[in-house]
Amino acid sequence: MSRSLQFFTPSRAPYFTLHKLPSTSYTRFPVINFPSKKHYITITKSLSSDLDAASSQVLDSGNGQTGVSGVLSADNVVAVQSHAPSESGAAAGIEVDAVTEAELKENGFRSTRRTKLICTIGPATCGFEQLEALAVGGMNVARINMCHGTREWHQMVIERVRRLNEEKGFAVAIMMDTEGSEIHMGDLGGAASVKAEDGEIWTFSVRAFGTPRPERTINVNYDGFAEDVKVGDELLVDGGMVRFEVIEKIGPDVKCRCTDPGLLLPRANLTFWRDGSLVRERNAMLPTISSKDWLDIDFGVAEGVDFIAISFVKSAEVINHLKSYIAARSRGSDIAVIAKIESIDSLKNLEEIIQASDGAMVARGDLGAQIPLEQVPSAQQNIVQLCRQLNKPVIVASQLLESMIEYPTPTRAEVADVSESVRQRADALMLSGESAMGQYPDKALAVLRSVSVRIEKWWREEKRHEAMVLPDVGTSFADSISEEICNSAAKMANNLEVDALFVYTKTGHMASLLSRCRPDCPIFAFTTTTSVRRRLNLQWGLIPFRLGFSDDMESNLNKTFSLLKARGMIKSGDLVIAVSDMLQSIQVMNVP
Ligand SMILES: Nc1ncnc2c1ncn2[C@@H]1O[C@H](COP(=O)(O)OP(=O)(O)O)[C@@H](O)[C@H]1O
Ligand SMILES: C=C(OP(=O)(O)O)C(=O)O
Numbered sequence: 001m002s003r004s005l006q007f008f009t010p011s012r013a014p015y016f017t018l019h020k021l022p023s024t025s026y027t028r029f030p031v032i033n034f035p036s037k038k039h040y041i042t043i044t045k046s047l048s049s050d051l052d053a054a055s056s057q058v059l060d061s062g063n064g065q066t067g068v069s070g071v072l073s074a075d076n077v078v079a080v081q082s083h084a085p086s087e088s089g090a091a092a093g094i095e096v097d098a099v100t101e102a103e104l105k106e107n108g109f110r111s112t113r114r115t116k117l118i119c120t121i122g123p124a125t126c127g128f129e130q131l132e133a134l135a136v137g138g139m140n141v142a143r144i145n146m147c148h149g150t151r152e153w154h155q156m157v158i159e160r161v162r163r164l165n166e167e168k169g170f171a172v173a174i175m176m177d178t179e180g181s182e183i184h185m186g187d188l189g190g191a192a193s194v195k196a197e198d199g200e201i202w203t204f205s206v207r208a209f210g211t212p213r214p215e216r217t218i219n220v221n222y223d224g225f226a227e228d229v230k231v232g233d234e235l236l237v238d239g240g241m242v243r244f245e246v247i248e249k250i251g252p253d254v255k256c257r258c259t260d261p262g263l264l265l266p267r268a269n270l271t272f273w274r275d276g277s278l279v280r281e282r283n284a285m286l287p288t289i290s291s292k293d294w295l296d297i298d299f300g301v302a303e304g305v306d307f308i309a310i311s312f313v314k315s316a317e318v319i320n321h322l323k324s325y326i327a328a329r330s331r332g333s334d335i336a337v338i339a340k341i342e343s344i345d346s347l348k349n350l351e352e353i354i355q356a357s358d359g360a361m362v363a364r365g366d367l368g369a370q371i372p373l374e375q376v377p378s379a380q381q382n383i384v385q386l387c388r389q390l391n392k393p394v395i396v397a398s399q400l401l402e403s404m405i406e407y408p409t410p411t412r413a414e415v416a417d418v419s420e421s422v423r424q425r426a427d428a429l430m431l432s433g434e435s436a437m438g439q440y441p442d443k444a445l446a447v448l449r450s451v452s453v454r455i456e457k458w459w460r461e462e463k464r465h466e467a468m469v470l471p472d473v474g475t476s477f478a479d480s481i482s483e484e485i486c487n488s489a490a491k492m493a494n495n496l497e498v499d500a501l502f503v504y505t506k507t508g509h510m511a512s513l514l515s516r517c518r519p520d521c522p523i524f525a526f527t528t529t530t531s532v533r534r535r536l537n538l539q540w541g542l543i544p545f546r547l548g549f550s551d552d553m554e555s556n557l558n559k560t561f562s563l564l565k566a567r568g569m570i571k572s573g574d575l576v577i578a579v580s581d582m583l584q585s586i587q588v589m590n591v592p
């Protein structure tokens with residue numbers, strides 16, 4: 001027989017009634033949604049002594065997920081009161097993801113991984129258990145590439161990641177990556193791949209071919225294709241994995257001879273070259289955000305994804321436009337915009353693009369098809385450094401462990417490439433095909449994890465404090481104060497060899513300023529909202545926690561110490577430096 005829980009809230013008289021508690025046994029009910037935003041809930045009255053235990057597990061929330069969790073028996077009837085955050089000095093609870101917590105307890109916080117990991121989700125990893133295995137393996141962000149898959153599929157993946165977070169205590173953020181207006185082939189009528197042999201003549205055309213697709217024909221998504229290419233041009237598939245020479249144009253059809261044989265994959269990217277340089281004719285005029293991308297962006301906003309990565313960014317303008325578009329539609333739940341640096345134009349306008357964005361991705365796949373391959377490593381280093389200088393998170397992406405799509409161990413060269421990105425102190429590394437459609441997604445993730453941890457440790461042991469001087473980024477006096485505080489706190493943390501930096505930050509800004517300094521110790525970032533916490537997942541060295549806190553640092557610290565100690569995440573005597581964006585100070589102390 002079900003009993004009812006009665007909720008009382010001062011602002012919405014008189015009662016909310018929830019019929020729950022199905023059995024007579026003890027039940028742990030997850031989160032009961034409360035109708036009013038930005039209210040904290042405390043159990044004020046119960047008819048059972050069990051509720052003392054429950055009241056200590058009351059959750060707070062800033063994003064409408066307000067609710068209460070606890071252990072209740074079916075006989076309980078409780079009154080629950082909601083009140084504004086300011087009144088709830090003791091809003092209990094702290095949220096950290098299950099993987100970090102386990103890692104902290106096991107290895108101590110000195111050896112936690114600082115480099116964040118992103119996995120592209122695809123057919124190899126879209127199952128609930130497969131996603132869980134990636135989360136357990138350290139995936140901080142799940143990426144969905146809108147070039148592939150259906151709307152229903154993307155929705156399913158988002159739903160599963162969310163469920164995983166809720167049910168299993170992970171905090172995996174979601175990144176949506178737009179298709180962009182690149183020129184690419186069609187989907188090969190369902191075939192996984194087709195082989196192009198040396199000397200074969202293939203037809204590339206905007207014509208949609210019927211099924212079965214006639215032999216040696218490829219549909220191209222760009223209407224101006226036949227007009228833009230010239231006989232003699234070189235046509236590169238996926239930046240050179242397969243090459244063709246244009247030999248004849250007949251109306252919409254472009255006949256090409258294969259000069260470098262290889263496998264053609266569905267929707268592979270196409271570029272064409274003339275006299276050794278990339279041809280940019282009318283295709284250079286294609287909008288960065290296509291009409292399909294806008295629909296995908298609307299979908300991402302409606303789903304509340306954490307990051308939107310924009311393909312083939314050419315200028316800061318498009319980023320600014322998108323940011324205002326999102327701001328007008330997403331009601332405060334900030335979505336970070338990541339600029340993918342993968343075209344010649346994006347390199348030309350690099351600084352203004354990064355300045356306008358919330359982060360950048362070195363998208364080496366397409367970048368390597370637009371500039372000579374040997375220029376990619378220096379471009380990567382420039383982008384990583386510039387992002388750090390401008391205080392924007394940066395992701396290194398594509399082909400990090402490409403051979404692991406097929407093989408269970410990486411090549412030595414791949415390990416060296418991953419190491420180099422970690423050594424450059426990029427915020428995050430990304431898997432693409434390795435996790436989307438490879439045979440060993442978990443192993444690939446494990447390689448990223450172990451190489452990151454090893455190189456980070458080596459760097460600390462060797463005391464490789466780089467000489468890079470970080471330029472000022474603050475635009476107001478208050479910002480400059482925060483920046484000075486973070487620079488000094490990070491330096492003190494290194495010199496005093498403290499165990500952790502604590503930062504109490506509402507917007508996440510102070511946390512990113514600390515992360516930018518790449519200190520030797522991990523940074524515990526306490527923030528009040530779930531969305532900020534998930535976003536901080538992308539940034540180097542940050543361990544994001546969600547915690548209700550006040551303007552009183554003394555009580556925040558005491559509360560944090562006792563909560564973390566109770567969970568075995570810190571211990572008495574640990575040396576900590578704390579900063580906050582409410583009180584502009586640096587505190588150094590031992591955990592009592
Ligand atoms: N949602 C998906 N559905 C099917 N295949 C996917 C999906 N996402 C990625 N893939 C596969 O993984 C490969 C690598 O992913 P990614 O690097 O993101 O895309 P691309 O190769 O198009 O740049 C893709 O070429 C595609 O074969
Ligand atoms: C990450 C990249 O973009 P996409 O996988 O969407 O082509 C890239 O080109 O490296």
Ligand SMILES: [K+]
Pocket residue numbers: 145146147177178179180311
């Ligand atoms: K994409």
Ligand SMILES: [Mg+2]
Pocket residue numbers: 311342363365366367
């Ligand atoms: Mg790309």
